[in-house]
Amino acid sequence: MLRELTGFLRIPSVSTYPDRAGDCRRAAEWLCDHLTALGCPTVQMIEGPGHPVVWAESPHVEGRPTLLIYGHYDVQPPEPLEEWTSPAFEPSIRDGKLYARGACDDKGQVYCLLKAYEAVCDASGNPPLNVHFIFEGEEECGGHVIYDLLHARPELTAADAVLVCDMSYYAPGWPAVYTALRGLCYAEISVRTLQRDLHSGTYGGVAPNALETLVRILSGLKDAAGEIQIPKLYRAVKAPSKAELKGWKKLPFDEDEYLEREVTGKALTGLKGYSVPERTWALPTLEIHGIRGGFVGDGAKTVIPAHAVAKVSLRLVPGLERDKVAKWLQKAVAKLAPRWADVEVTMLHGGDPVEVDTSHPAFAVLDEAFEEVTGRRAVHVRAGGSIPIVPELGLAGAPVILTGIGLPDDGLHSPNEKLDLDQLWSGIQIFGRFLELFAEKGGAVEESEEEELEEADAAS
């Protein structure tokens, strides 16, 4: 298995780099070959203006539920190369961990699911359920081939459940299911104060400085205490339920260790009175990602910049739809813009927040599998980041199960990305067991149970 997986990891399928398009295609072909070998009668490379989507259907089993499995075969760029202990695309095992770009995000997890399906088929002698596989090659570069595909063919998402295995345990030994993802509203704020840069000697004191104007707008968007100064924003937030908050309080968490080892800073910031999970999962944020303008080379050029741009984004929690927040941001910036400046806000990218209703019985089935293999049911957590495809995968009404076998220290998007091999081996067991149970119990509570529940309801 390690020989197989490392073959997959050796392919440098960096979707962002145009000259890696051939490698992305090779990774897609690797998956097609593998899915064919697993006995899928339908295996397709679906082309679009970017890297292809791999679509496969297992042999049809009448009367059994259908699971749609999502993953991605593309990876983040490996840079900075010099910080890798072993090269990013030469997988290396040290101390029970497999180091390579994509080891966890997401090739290792995709491989784990393929092996789980294979194991279940072998064990029962026949495929016990219907599995549809959809693997894209643009998750890391924001392409839209899969979006176009799902909009053109929404029937592809028709399933009893969707499994997105691109996440992590909450902590070692603590499997997790994600109940919400934050959305994103990414914008550029552009400020022009002059037709051309001016000399700060001659005009300093009277000429409006675009960078200074931008700085004042940015500092006006959030106060010193970290509160975003967009009216209505916090009022629109749908607060987590009491049960959810209670669950978060029970999670193992050491703030000092988190600050030192994960955040690598001197102090945490954020709204007072809210815990770290609340600040990262249940509250919106406003971050400045970059500022461009003026002179940033070596030396001391004394220019009054005519033009400056900031890249900013808000993370959005349930209650905050992207389009609504985009309008609020534009209004807030316009209000802060002084009369001497032309200020524009351009939306670049985004997505709505996601809420997952975990009452669907597929989640109970997954918990059973987790408990059997790890001794612990999944904790319900949220993710601060966004997976924009999630709402699309749920369009046909199937519950989307967000889970995974990663660990928090896997170094996704960073040098020395790794996958703990124990997580892989137990992951194959977990998802194998999940497929077995899901094949039996399906996407719906069994009729008899449902009737019992109805009867109970009627009696109460």
Added chain:
Amino acid sequence: MLRELTGFLRIPSVSTYPDRAGDCRRAAEWLCDHLTALGCPTVQMIEGPGHPVVWAESPHVEGRPTLLIYGHYDVQPPEPLEEWTSPAFEPSIRDGKLYARGACDDKGQVYCLLKAYEAVCDASGNPPLNVHFIFEGEEECGGHVIYDLLHARPELTAADAVLVCDMSYYAPGWPAVYTALRGLCYAEISVRTLQRDLHSGTYGGVAPNALETLVRILSGLKDAAGEIQIPKLYRAVKAPSKAELKGWKKLPFDEDEYLEREVTGKALTGLKGYSVPERTWALPTLEIHGIRGGFVGDGAKTVIPAHAVAKVSLRLVPGLERDKVAKWLQKAVAKLAPRWADVEVTMLHGGDPVEVDTSHPAFAVLDEAFEEVTGRRAVHVRAGGSIPIVPELGLAGAPVILTGIGLPDDGLHSPNEKLDLDQLWSGIQIFGRFLELFAEKGGAVEESEEEELEEADAAS
């Protein structure tokens, strides 16, 4: 003469570009040849770690005053090239104006003085005074060859007066003498909040953002009304005299035209209650020149930057010495730095403000020359910018006369730099007459006059 001058202007002596070092040397050689042709017995290229200084002494004339003439033969880079109507180093005459990089700053003005000296020698048959020429090749790139030279050989500045002809008329028809220059305190403010950039999804809400921290520090250094928030700063400013302010009020000035044609903005900024000359000449400024940090490429990278840097500078007016202000700036930044950030202020460059005492009779002599040729004496103005070499030129005690034949719309440092040929021809007359008068009256009021003044004082 135009053939001569355009030959000088054709040499692309851009001192900032290392691969133009040979051209800088060619420009220095051009000057040496010219000074030798003018009959100077001493003509030297003085070498240092950069572009050479040209030093020349006219034939010694016993009993006559000595004038030190300063200029520079290097020029600013010509970029952006596409904005030039005719190429920067192919001088072109259109509508009585000579277009070329360096046409005004400072080759044209240097040439004007050489021709004035030549004219005076021709007219009187013999050199009527002692002229020392010092021309540097690093004025535009901040080199220190001339500084090292003047510190090693301070006797070079021993003269009855120093003439720096690198400035402009206040307006067409309004010759000017500059009574003060602003100094400069240029610094980098560096902020580190994390050991590495973080993902804004995962850590947004708790991880301190270096750019946001920098933005808050920068906006704390100046309030929305434009007042710099450095305690003591404004109190230390030596206000211009009533006579000076009165003189500025009489200057022709159209604020709307200034805003539209020079500043090219929608509105002026700056401290309320102060005129444009006061804001640009007599008050300190704080400008942000550039900000570096985070992601500024195309697209929507969602990074929380660990590190950010701003380039800022203060312009300094009399009363504000650079070293004192540098300390105040460091203190102000330290006070604004939050506990989660490591903040450093690094001084890059600077110079003290300059005040010129125009009571020295050499100024009256220049006024006489201006009046004879243009019909108007020089107005006393200031410059918002800095010429760091000025204090060094006055070290031996000679008055430094800051003047010139440029016009405000000459486009120094910009594309399509030009010199009005009428300014050149009248400039040769003005400085020729100045040399004649200075040769007669010298650097000191004649003894008889001085006695008369003393007698008048005693009588009053």
